[in-house]
Amino acid sequence: MNTFTPHLLVGKTAFVAGGTSGINLGIAKRFAALGARVAVVGRDPDKAARAAAEIGDDALGLSADVRDYDAIRAAMESIADQLGALDIVVSGAAGNFLAPILGMSANAFRTVVDIDLNGTFNVFRGCHDLLNRPGASLIAITAGQAVNAAVLQAHACAAKAGINQLVRVLALEWGPDVRVNGISPGPIADTEGMKRLAPDEAAQEAHYARIAMKRWGRIDEVAEAAVFLCSPAASYVTGTILDCDGGSQIGNASRIDLARGMT
Ligand code: COA
Numbered sequence: 001m002n003t004f005t006p007h008l009l010v011g012k013t014a015f016v017a018g019g020t021s022g023i024n025l026g027i028a029k030r031f032a033a034l035g036a037r038v039a040v041v042g043r044d045p046d047k048a049a050r051a052a053a054e055i056g057d058d059a060l061g062l063s064a065d066v067r068d069y070d071a072i073r074a075a076m077e078s079i080a081d082q083l084g085a086l087d088i089v090v091s092g093a094a095g096n097f098l099a100p101i102l103g104m105s106a107n108a109f110r111t112v113v114d115i116d117l118n119g120t121f122n123v124f125r126g127c128h129d130l131l132n133r134p135g136a137s138l139i140a141i142t143a144g145q146a147v148n149a150a151v152l153q154a155h156a157c158a159a160k161a162g163i164n165q166l167v168r169v170l171a172l173e174w175g176p177d178v179r180v181n182g183i184s185p186g187p188i189a190d191t192e193g194m195k196r197l198a199p200d201e202a203a204q205e206a207h208y209a210r211i212a213m214k215r216w217g218r219i220d221e222v223a224e225a226a227v228f229l230c231s232p233a234a235s236y237v238t239g240t241i242l243d244c245d246g247g248s249q250i251g252n253a254s255r256i257d258l259a260r261g262m263t
């Protein structure tokens, strides 16, 4: 896809927390393809090294747990030392599994909130003095569960709702210097998230029924949304959550064929 000019991010440094696989790795690769210096962080050091190699020769892949403020802060300091002050920071690390509230221990609930919500606080709180200001762009990866309650998803619903509000508060507090936005992907094909949330045909059909565009999303489509949010084209966009979901959250698309049949 050639949506943006190929040199759009030359001279920029981008850091992607949770960028060692899936959607976030796709975002990191797209930033690099547009000329950015890119670093990614995940817990598994081998996976981080493999991701960096996939992104490009100059990319960095470090290991840190976003739940540990000091560890993620140290990783970001090291990245800023090696690649320069940060222009773009993406917070996308997440954990998820299907479980009803009564099948979820207090630690299970806490674990997902800790990775998704507290992790996003740690990444954004920790990066502020490492940012190239004014002009830096922060992007949180949230999800539709933030606004639409979903069974078996109490932890993710609570965590992602918290992320959406954190995005808005950060946009208010850091407004003059830093833009802060979120991307809410819909069901994206070939991802760990979809493997976990739609493990069988019935679950896949339930997801599919909600999608106005009647297809799964692609990783590269979410990456393009991220490029938009950190580009000059979004220079007056802050505090918003951009749904990149084929219309999954706007209503019930299960009878879409009926509507088409009546035209
Ligand atoms: N149902 C109910 N509880 C579960 C569960 C499930 N399917 N999977 C894990 N848990 C519970 C564990 O039993 C544990 O609770 P306990 O101590 O009371 O037994 C708690 O969650 C933490 O599990 P643990 O495996 O110790 O956490 P971790 O920090 O090693 O891993 C996870 C975090 C569980 C979220 C793990 O799935 C992960 O690393 N996920 C990352 C990848 C991912 O989820 N990608 C999709 C993003 S949308």
Ligand code: NAP
Pocket (backbone or CB within 6 Å): 017, 018, 019, 020, 021, 022, 023, 024, 041, 042, 043, 044, 045, 047, 064, 065, 066, 067, 092, 093, 094, 095, 115, 141, 142, 143, 144, 184, 185, 186, 187, 188, 189, 191, 192, 193, 194
């Ligand atoms: P994924 O491939 O599992 O990516 C998760 C990433 O986060 C990995 O790099 C993982 O690496 C890292 N990570 C997990 N826990 C971490 C921790 N504690 N500290 C640091 N890094 C950690 O998942 P995905 O499906 O692509 O999802 C990516 C993002 O999109 C998530 O925020 C998810 O909620 C959101 N999203 C996904 C979908 C979808 O359809 N997949 C839909 C809506 C929203 P390690 O395991 O090595 O740590």
